[in-house]
Amino acid sequence: MADFPQAPSYVADPAILKLGDAFYDAVEAADFPRAILRFRNDRAAAEIGLAGLSDRQWLDHFARFRPLPGNLPRPLALRYHGHQFRTYNPELGDGRGFTFAQMRRLDGALLELGTKGSGHTPWSRFGDGRLTLKGGVREVLATEMLEALGVKTSRSFSLIETGEALQRNDEPSPTRSAVLVRMSLGHIRIGTFQRLAYFGDTENMRRLVDYCLAEMYGVEPGEDPVAQFFELVVESTAALAASYMVAGFVHGVLNTDNINVMGESFDYGPWRFAPTFDPGFTAAYFDHAGLYAFGRQPDAILWNVAQLAVSLRLISEAPPLIERLERFEPLYRRHYAAPLLRRLGLAGGEADADRAWQLKDAIDETLIATQWPIDRFFFDGFGGALPAGYGAEWDRVRTALAGFPPLPSGRAHPYFSDAEPCSMLIDEVETIWSAIDRDDNWSPLHAKVAAIRRLGEALGSRTAHR
Known part of the structure; x- marks a missing residue:
C-alpha cells in the first residue's frame, strides 16, 4: 500500500485475533452504491496516525473497507448475548457492524475502529444491516457533546452517506442511508x-x-x-x-x-x-x-x-x-466529584468527594424545585458565583459552591461571554437534521460541532475520554 501515508503514530495491533474465532465471524462489508463523505474526525484520526489520509483514501478505508496496513485482513462481527430491558436474548451479536481495525495510541492504549450500518452479518436476524443517515448524524452530535462535557465516550470517526433508500417504522420512509465508523477503547460488552x-x-x-x-x-x-x-x-x-x-x-x-x-x-x-x-x-x-x-x-x-x-x-x-x-x-x-467540579470550573477532585456530594444534592434539589434549565445553571454558575438574578431559593447552592475555590482561569474563555450556553436538546437536533433532509444543507451540523468543541475547550474537557 504505497499510497498509504505511514505516520509514525500509526501503530497497527490487531490484538483481538489472540482471542480466536470462537469470539467473532469474519464478514464482508456491503457494496454501497455511493460513498459521499459527510464527516471525518481528523482530531481523533491524528491520535492513531490517520489524519493524513486524503478524502479518496478515507473513502477507500471507511466506505469500501479496504484493510488498513498490518491490520485485520477482514472485518470481524463480534458474538455476544444480552439482557434487553431485563429480558435475556441469546440471539444477539453484531448485526449491522463489525470491528475493522485496532491501533495502539502513543500512550499504549488500544483503540478500535468499529462500524454501524456496514451490512449484513450472521447476526443480522431480520434487519437490513444498515444505518439511517439521521441515526449517523445523531451519533455524531451525541459523541461530540459528551466528549465536550467530559464523559468517557466512543467518538464518531467517520460518517459516509451510502445512497440507499431505507424503510423504517419510526421515521418517514424511505430515508437516506449511511455507514458510521466509531473509535472506541473496545467493543467487548457485558x-x-x-x-x-x-x-x-x-x-x-x-x-x-x-x-x-x-x-x-x-x-x-x-x-x-x-x-x-x-x-x-x-x-x-x-x-x-x-x-x-x-x-x-x-x-x-x-x-x-x-x-x-x-x-x-x-x-x-x-x-x-x-x-x-x-x-x-x-x-x-x-x-x-x-x-x-x-x-x-x-x-x-x-x-x-x-x-x-x-x-x-x-x-x-x-x-x-x-x-x-x-x-x-x-x-x-x-x-461524581471530578465531572461536577469540572463543569462548574472549580478546583478539587476525588479527595473532595463528600463535600462535592453535598454540593450535588443542593444543586439537584434546587434544579428539581425550580425546573431551571440544566445547561443554563452550569453556564451561569461556572466559576462558583451565581448571578444576582438567582434568588433566595438558590442560597443553599451558593453556600455549597463557596466551599470550593474557582480555577485560576475563571471565566476567561470567550465562551462565557456568549448570551446562551451551548446545549444539545432534541429541538436543535431536529433542526439540524431538517436542514440536511430538506435542503442537503450540512452547514448547521458542522457549525454545531465547532460550537461543541469550543464548549469543550472552555470546560477543559478535551482529554476526558482518555
Whole structure:
C-alpha cells in the first residue's frame, strides 16, 4: 500500500485475533452504491496516525473497507448475548457492524475502529444491516457533546452517506442511508461474557478476562485475575454513571449488550439530554416503564454490572465478586466529584468527594424545585458565583459552591461571554437534521460541532475520554 501515508503514530495491533474465532465471524462489508463523505474526525484520526489520509483514501478505508496496513485482513462481527430491558436474548451479536481495525495510541492504549450500518452479518436476524443517515448524524452530535462535557465516550470517526433508500417504522420512509465508523477503547460488552456463561465455556471465559486485563486495561494479571478485572469494571462503570448524571444525559437503552467493560459510553440510539432535572425523563419512546429514565441510570448500570458478576461465577467464587460489586455505590459517589467540579470550573477532585456530594444534592434539589434549565445553571454558575438574578431559593447552592475555590482561569474563555450556553436538546437536533433532509444543507451540523468543541475547550474537557 504505497499510497498509504505511514505516520509514525500509526501503530497497527490487531490484538483481538489472540482471542480466536470462537469470539467473532469474519464478514464482508456491503457494496454501497455511493460513498459521499459527510464527516471525518481528523482530531481523533491524528491520535492513531490517520489524519493524513486524503478524502479518496478515507473513502477507500471507511466506505469500501479496504484493510488498513498490518491490520485485520477482514472485518470481524463480534458474538455476544444480552439482557434487553431485563429480558435475556441469546440471539444477539453484531448485526449491522463489525470491528475493522485496532491501533495502539502513543500512550499504549488500544483503540478500535468499529462500524454501524456496514451490512449484513450472521447476526443480522431480520434487519437490513444498515444505518439511517439521521441515526449517523445523531451519533455524531451525541459523541461530540459528551466528549465536550467530559464523559468517557466512543467518538464518531467517520460518517459516509451510502445512497440507499431505507424503510423504517419510526421515521418517514424511505430515508437516506449511511455507514458510521466509531473509535472506541473496545467493543467487548457485558453481553460478551454472558454468552460464554450461557454456553458454559470456561476456557474462553478465562481467555477473555486475560485479554481484557492485558490488552484493554493494560495491566498484568494478579493472583486473582477475575476479581481484578471485575474491580476495574465496577469502578469504570460507576464513573460512567456519575458522568452521565452531571452531563444531564439519558442514553436510553442501557442493556447489557450496550455496556462496554471499559466503562466507555457507546452505541447511541434514542438518546436525549434532559432540559431540566427530571429523574423520570426518558429518551426511548418504547421505554414505557421508564426503566432507563434519567434518574434510574446509575441503578440500571449497577444491575448490568451485577449480570457480569453472575457470568463470572463460571470461573470464580462468589465472595470476591460480591465484595467488589458492593463498592459500586461508594465509587459512584467518589467519582461524581471530578465531572461536577469540572463543569462548574472549580478546583478539587476525588479527595473532595463528600463535600462535592453535598454540593450535588443542593444543586439537584434546587434544579428539581425550580425546573431551571440544566445547561443554563452550569453556564451561569461556572466559576462558583451565581448571578444576582438567582434568588433566595438558590442560597443553599451558593453556600455549597463557596466551599470550593474557582480555577485560576475563571471565566476567561470567550465562551462565557456568549448570551446562551451551548446545549444539545432534541429541538436543535431536529433542526439540524431538517436542514440536511430538506435542503442537503450540512452547514448547521458542522457549525454545531465547532460550537461543541469550543464548549469543550472552555470546560477543559478535551482529554476526558482518555
